[in-house]
Amino acid sequence: xxxxxxxxxxxxxxxxxxxxxxxxxxxxxxxxxxxxxxxxxxxxxxxxxxxxxxxxxxxxxxxxxxxxxxxxxxxxxxxxxxxxxxxxxxxxxxxxxxxxxxxxxxxxxxxxxxxxxxxxxxxxxxxxxxxxxxxxxxxxxxxxxxxxxxxxxxxxxxxxxxxxxxxxxxxxxxxxxxxxxxxxxxxxxxxxxxxxxxxxxxxxxxxxxxxxxxxxxxxxxxxxxxxxxxxxxxxxxxxxxxxxxxxxxxxxxxxxxxxxxxxxxxxxxxxxxxxxxxxxxxxxx
Amino acid sequence: xxxxxxxxxxxxxxxxxxxxxxxxxxxxxxxxxxxxxxxxxxxxxxxxxxxxxxxxxxxxxxxxxxxxxxxxxxxxxxxxxxxxxxxxxxxxxxxxxxxxxxxxxxxxxxxxxxxxxxxxxxxxxxxxxxxxxxxxxxxxxxxxxxxxxxxxxxxxxxxxxxxxxxxxxxxxxxxxxxxxxxxxxxxxxxxxxxxxxxxxxxxxxxxxxxxxxxxxxxxxxxxxxxxxxxxxxxxxxxxxxxxxxxxxxxxxxxxxxxxxxxxxxxxxxxxxxxxxxxxxxxxxx
Numbered sequence: 001x002x003x004x005x006x007x008x009x010x011x012x013x014x015x016x017x018x019x020x021x022x023x024x025x026x027x028x029x030x031x032x033x034x035x036x037x038x039x040x041x042x043x044x045x046x047x048x049x050x051x052x053x054x055x056x057x058x059x060x061x062x063x064x065x066x067x068x069x070x071x072x073x074x075x076x077x078x079x080x081x082x083x084x085x086x087x088x089x090x091x092x093x094x095x096x097x098x099x100x101x102x103x104x105x106x107x108x109x110x111x112x113x114x115x116x117x118x119x120x121x122x123x124x125x126x127x128x129x130x131x132x133x134x135x136x137x138x139x140x141x142x143x144x145x146x147x148x149x150x151x152x153x154x155x156x157x158x159x160x161x162x163x164x165x166x167x168x169x170x171x172x173x174x175x176x177x178x179x180x181x182x183x184x185x186x187x188x189x190x191x192x193x194x195x196x197x198x199x200x201x202x203x204x205x206x207x208x209x210x211x212x213x214x215x216x217x218x219x220x221x222x223x224x225x226x227x228x229x230x231x232x233x234x235x236x237x238x239x240x241x242x243x244x245x246x247x248x249x250x251x252x253x254x255x256x257x258x259x260x261x262x263x264x265x266x267x268x269x270x271x272x273x274x275x276x277x278x279x280x281x282x283x284x285x
Numbered sequence: 286x287x288x289x290x291x292x293x294x295x296x297x298x299x300x301x302x303x304x305x306x307x308x309x310x311x312x313x314x315x316x317x318x319x320x321x322x323x324x325x326x327x328x329x330x331x332x333x334x335x336x337x338x339x340x341x342x343x344x345x346x347x348x349x350x351x352x353x354x355x356x357x358x359x360x361x362x363x364x365x366x367x368x369x370x371x372x373x374x375x376x377x378x379x380x381x382x383x384x385x386x387x388x389x390x391x392x393x394x395x396x397x398x399x400x401x402x403x404x405x406x407x408x409x410x411x412x413x414x415x416x417x418x419x420x421x422x423x424x425x426x427x428x429x430x431x432x433x434x435x436x437x438x439x440x441x442x443x444x445x446x447x448x449x450x451x452x453x454x455x456x457x458x459x460x461x462x463x464x465x466x467x468x469x470x471x472x473x474x475x476x477x478x479x480x481x482x483x484x485x486x487x488x489x490x491x492x493x494x495x496x497x498x499x500x501x502x503x504x505x506x507x508x509x510x511x512x513x514x515x516x517x518x519x520x521x522x523x524x525x526x527x528x529x530x531x532x533x534x535x536x537x538x539x540x541x542x543x544x545x546x547x548x549x550x551x552x553x554x555x556x557x558x559x560x561x562x563x564x565x566x567x568x569x570x
Contacts, residue, residue: 120494121451166406170566277562281455
């Protein structure tokens with residue numbers, strides 16, 4: 001979950017990205033890559049079916065398309081039709097949890113392992129970051145998800161271009177989701193006001209990088225950037241009325257709070273934790 | 286555990302460090318920082334006892350001194366006599382597991398939390414890295430331990446100076462320890478041959494950053510750098526005779542292998558895993 005950010009587009013996707021801060025949640029995405037997509041999908045369907053399902057991902061049991069995945073496989077010189085990708089997540093899609101970036105990063109790590117591509121972690125993060133930027137589904141999710149903890153994006157871009165720091169904290173995280181927002185629509189519009197607000201928030205966070213300050217700066221950012229919806233605004237107000245701080249996930253109609261902020265305000269949130277590691281291989285089947 | 290490295294001293298400890306590669310083990314060090322060292326230690330002992338125990342660490346129940354700890358506390362403006370530090374670890378001390386660096390890093394993270402110092406993760410890693418370099422107990426352990434996984438140190442130094450990558454792998458790790466070696470003695474001697482061997486190993490690892498290649502390059506490095514002891518050399522040979530690869534922890538009389546290399550060769554190793562997160566806060570008591 002990103003709390004605040006400034007947008008830094010660039011013709012070179014390795015240099016494009018965002019500055020800002022967020023939380024890597026223990027609720028994540030588990031991605032499995034298997035050899036043999038074509039064999040499975042063409043069986044009983046004829047060769048023409050292969051093109052239809054190429055770069056398809058089975059997400060929580062349903063066939064769908066995760067835009068950056070095709071680019072990740074191409075960058076790793078893997079034939080899209082020779083691979084099957086499944087992903088499982090408890091997170092809602094399109095609600096500001098960066099699921100597309102997480103799937104892209106998971107595919108990069110897992111495919112490198114299955115197909116023995118011999119890439120380093122920085123190279124795999126770069127591949128997933130560029131695919132996400134090109135797809136327009138995110139600007140800085142991937143580098144944050146790769147790092148884990150409460151990542152601060154000091155400078156935008158993939159490893160070697162961007163730079164990261166972190167807020168040293170371990171805390172319970174609560175969230176409720178009211179609906180979806182399109183990241184591509186927001187990033188495709190005028191981001192001047194948003195970026196100015198994001199830069200201010202980052203400067204103030206770096207003065208004192210604590211989890212509490214991160215949430216209150218995120219909340220101010222969401223208001224200044226004009227991104228609050230009615231549902232999100234009233235939930236944030238409810239948490240504040242109970243002495244807590246909450247903010248909005250960038251970009252989705254989702255409210256997150258640290259500690260018991262949403263519970264205290266009478267909501268029935270999903271509860272998770274900060275994930276200290278970020279994305280990593282889990283192992284072979 | 287560092288497998289191979291090159292030494293890059295510098296008058297500025299933030300720039301000093303090493304290049305190389307290693308493994309962050311799931312067997313680590315758990316550090317607890319409490320307020321109130323002076324009150325505890327002076328009770329019934331008189332004021333003069335405070336100086337004696339300042340910057341003392343209780344490591345696995347025994348009072349000892351971990352050299353970088355005093356510098357870490359000073360850098361965080363914490364009065365040494367106002368704090369008590371305990372550390373628990375299953376790892377042997379002085380055997381190449383970087384326990385002193387891990388304690389320094391753990392104290393930095395925990396003390397920042399207890400005393401609300403408001404530092405970022407990069408700042409805390411820098412504090413611990415500089416303290417370790419000044420003490421001469423290590424050159425690159427801290428930045429590797431902060432990162433987790435199988436860290437590659439591309440460029441030496443603290444965050445903002447050095448740069449890191451990683452080998453994308455998750456594997457079982459086995460180790461046996463035969464005795465101690467003094468890191469300070471090796472780093473204080475002529476490191477020309479060692480550094481040339483370390484630079485060669487890093488270049489070759491970056492061509493194909495896999496876990497297997499890391500271990501075999503580490504083994505060659507240990508030989509080229511003239512660091513092998515008889516016990517270590519014969520254990521590495523035994524593992525190789527069984528089709529595995531093992532190498533030596535830098536710097537200790539310790540042999541590590543990935544997978545079941547040491548078990549297969551008839552040793553009774555300690556078994557652990559790669560730690561994907563590296564150092565992080567666990568929580569308040």
